[in-house]
Amino acid sequence: MAxxxxxxxxxxxxxxxxxxxxxxxxxxxxxAALALISMRLADDVNWLGAARVLVLLMAVWWIWSITALLTDFYNPEQLGIQLVVAWAMFGSIVMTAALPHAFRQQGWVFAGIYVGIHVGRGIVLVALLRGHEAQARAARFLLWFVVSGVAWIAGAFLxxxxRLALWAVALMIDYVGAALRYPTPRLGRVPLYQYDKASEHLGERYQQFIILALGDIILVPVVQNDGRGFSTERLGGLLLAFATMLLLWHIYVYRAGAFLQVAIRRGPGRTTRWAPYTHMLMVAGIVSTSAGFELVINGSRSRAGLGWVMVVVGGPTLFLIGRTVFEYEIFGRFSWxxxxxxxxxxxxxxxxVSPPLIVAAAVTGVALLGVGLSDAIRAKRMSAPGGHSTRS
Known part of the structure; x- marks a missing residue:
């Protein structure tokens, strides 16, 4: 016995x-990591640049997501767990510093730290949990990250x-393995009842991350200010960025402050398994929105162009898709x-495509305002007698 x-x-x-x-x-x-990724996207607006940014974002997000799951399943007040979190924090700092060089000669730093965080965590947990049934859970995670780690390290030297293709394969292993509950020879899959142990703490962690990430919508264009001062158009772009940040916050939080908590109470297992993927879409939307406003405020084109429009409009679109799919997976309904x-x-x-980029940002902001007003109207109807207050 343990x-x-x-x-x-x-x-x-x-x-x-x-x-x-x-x-x-x-x-x-x-x-800081999301800000750097947004800046990279703004500097390289093309399909290849977007693919590279997506790989970097998915890697960074997966470390945070697994660490959040760790502190929800294990006791974060215990020294051993705190050391694991501190290791993830240190590794994330090094990964953040290595982001600009990930697809250059020093890509091995980014890949090595990513693998080191996951494999190191697994080794420590397997050792700490010796004799406890939870050791099998840690062993499943460890095995899958060792497998994907081979692709990560091999890709770093190509x-x-x-490298992009092999790292994409490695990420597929990580994401699909989690969706399948880490099936492992002799150990089987992670039992569903372990996912049912998820607490409201996990919902709070996702909410905190989204709120912090939204701040990058203002941070990135301000930090990347090229020193040309404020014109009317640049000031208008900054106001639009602020308004867009508030609207995305409203869409995520309004009647959703308890949304994630209600979802976890109703179906903790399903919420735990789907939240990393749907929130990944929302985080990707925030990164794209941040890059878009850097282009709006500091760009110099007289016409937007297709690539820039896709960044500006695509960010809020991804955010809305993630929020909508998450609601459907938890409650089995769409917000029409x-x-x-x-x-x-x-x-x-x-x-x-043809007007200045600030026009695309303004039109997108109007659409987000429409979403917020629609949500408020629907919420008012649901709170009326005969309505269902659990809808969001």
Missing amino acids: GEDTAALLRQPDAPKRATLLELLLDVVYV PSPM SRLLWLVVLVGIAPLL
Whole structure:
């Protein structure tokens, strides 16, 4: 039987639901990482650049997501778990510094740290949980990250196009393995009841990350200011960025402050398994939106161009898709008003190629305002007698 010290590593049902200060400190590292990724996208607006940015973003997001799951399943007040989180934080700092060089000669730094974070965490947990049934869970995670790690390390020493392809394969292993519950020889899959142990703490962690990430919509264009001062158009772009940030916050949080908490109480297992993927879409949308406003405020084109429009309009579109799919996976229903506005955004995008980019940003902002108003109207109807207050 496992000793009391080993059993204490697991989060207890009556444990505090609030995030620890160490977890919040970890999130700060990712604000910088997302900002750098947004800047990279703004500097390289083409299909190849977008593919590279997506690979980098998915890698960075997966470290945060697995670490959030770690601190929800295990007790973050235990020294051993705190050391694992601190290792993830240090590795994330190095990865962030290596982001601009990931597809250059020093790509091995980015890949090596990514693998080191996941494999190192697995080794430590397997050692700490010796004799406890939770050791099998840690072993499953470890095996899958070792497999994907081979592709990560091999790709780091290949030319850039082949590196991109092999790293994409590695990410597919990571993401698909999690979706399949890490099937492992002799150990099988992670039991569903372990996902059902998810607490409201996990919902709070996702909310905190999204809120911090939204700040990059203002941070990136301001930090990247090229020193030309403020024109009327640049000031208008900054106001649009601020308004867009608030609208995305409203869409995510309004009647969703409890949305994620309600979802976890109703179906913790399903929420835990789907939240990383749907929130990945929302984070990708925020990164694209941040890059878009850097182009709006600091760009110099008289006409937008298709690539720039796709960045500006595509960001909020991805965010809305992620939010809509997550609601469907949890409650089995679509928000039809959001779907309608998504169709409007996609349909109007080709018409925004010729005007200045700020026009595309303004039209997108109007669409987001429409989403927010539609949500408010629907919420008011649901709160009326005979409505269903759990709808969002």
